[in-house]
Amino acid sequence: MNPEPETIELPGDIVERLERLDKSVSVLTPAVDRQVREAAAVHFAQRPDRVRSTSRRWAVVGTLAASLVAGVFLVRMQTGMEATMLANDIDGSGVVDILDAFTLARTAGAPGSQAEVDALIANIVALNGNPP
Amino acid sequence: MRNRLVGLLPGVAVLVAALSAWPQAADTDVRFAALDIFVESTEPLAAWQFELRESAGRMRVVGVENGESTAFGDAPYYDLEAVSGGTADRIIVADYSLNAAAELPTGRSRIATIHVQLEGTTAPDYVLNxxxxxxxxxxxxxxxxxFDTP
Structure with missing residues (x-):
C-alpha cells in the first residue's frame, strides 16, 4: 500500500521566485547567435590595449634602430676597407702590387717615405693578408 | 687432416684482416730543394712580384735568396715572419730597383732562389705565378x- 504524497505549503514570495526561474528558455536562432557575437566584439574592442601596443611599438622602434646602426657600421667598415685599398692602388691599376710601391718609391722624396714604401710592400707580400 | 685445415681458415682470415688494418708507415720523408726563379723580358726589368706554392701543400719555404742582378737590393721583400716561423706553405716575393734602365736586367735573369723543405717522396707540383x-x-x-732546380 503506497502512502499518500505529502503536500507542502510554501510562502507566496518563494513560489513566485520559483515560477520566474521556471520560465521556458528561448530557442537560440542563428540571428540571436550573431547578435551576441557582435555585442561581444564591440564590448572587447572598447577595452584599452595600451600595454600590449606600447611594448610592440617599442620593439619595432628598437629593431629599426638596431638595423640602422648595424647597416651604418657595415657600410663604414666596407667603405673603410675599400678606401684603404683605393689609397694603396697608387698607379690606379685596380690591384695593389709591387708596381704601386714602385710608383710610390719613384715619386717619394720626403724623409720617412722609404718607411711608407716598405710598409706598403710588407702588406703586399704578407701571406695572411693575401689569400691564395 | 682436411678438417684441421678447414678449421684453421677462420683464424687465417682474421689474421689477414688484422694485418691489412695495421697502420701503414707514415710518409714522413723530409728533404730540401732550391728553386732558381727566372724572369725573361725584352725590356729592362725594374720591378717584379711572383707567388710560389706547391699544389698539394707539401712545401715549406725555409729561405729566400737574392738574384743575380746587382740592380736589386741584398734581399727581396717577402713574409719573413712566416718563413722564420715555418708556416710558409707558399711565398709572395717582390722587389724593385730605382736604377737607370741601362743598369737593369734584360732578357732572362735569375731574380731569386727559394729554398724549400718538402714532405714525402712524391715529386712536388710547383705552381709559379x-x-x-x-x-x-x-x-x-x-x-x-x-724556375729551375739545380
Whole structure:
C-alpha cells in the first residue's frame, strides 16, 4: 500500500521566485547567435590595449634602430676597407702590387717615405693578408 | 687432416684482416730543394712580384735568396715572419730597383732562389705565378717566369 504524497505549503514570495526561474528558455536562432557575437566584439574592442601596443611599438622602434646602426657600421667598415685599398692602388691599376710601391718609391722624396714604401710592400707580400 | 685445415681458415682470415688494418708507415720523408726563379723580358726589368706554392701543400719555404742582378737590393721583400716561423706553405716575393734602365736586367735573369723543405717522396707540383713586372718608368711590361732546380 503506497502512502499518500505529502503536500507542502510554501510562502507566496518563494513560489513566485520559483515560477520566474521556471520560465521556458528561448530557442537560440542563428540571428540571436550573431547578435551576441557582435555585442561581444564591440564590448572587447572598447577595452584599452595600451600595454600590449606600447611594448610592440617599442620593439619595432628598437629593431629599426638596431638595423640602422648595424647597416651604418657595415657600410663604414666596407667603405673603410675599400678606401684603404683605393689609397694603396697608387698607379690606379685596380690591384695593389709591387708596381704601386714602385710608383710610390719613384715619386717619394720626403724623409720617412722609404718607411711608407716598405710598409706598403710588407702588406703586399704578407701571406695572411693575401689569400691564395 | 682436411678438417684441421678447414678449421684453421677462420683464424687465417682474421689474421689477414688484422694485418691489412695495421697502420701503414707514415710518409714522413723530409728533404730540401732550391728553386732558381727566372724572369725573361725584352725590356729592362725594374720591378717584379711572383707567388710560389706547391699544389698539394707539401712545401715549406725555409729561405729566400737574392738574384743575380746587382740592380736589386741584398734581399727581396717577402713574409719573413712566416718563413722564420715555418708556416710558409707558399711565398709572395717582390722587389724593385730605382736604377737607370741601362743598369737593369734584360732578357732572362735569375731574380731569386727559394729554398724549400718538402714532405714525402712524391715529386712536388710547383705552381709559379708572375704577379707583376714593371719597367723603369713604372709601367707594366711583358715578361714570363719559370724556375729551375739545380
Amino acid at each position: 708572375l704577379v707583376a713586372a714593371g719597367g723603369a718608368s713604372g709601367e707594366p711590361i711583358q715578361a714570363s717566369i719559370d
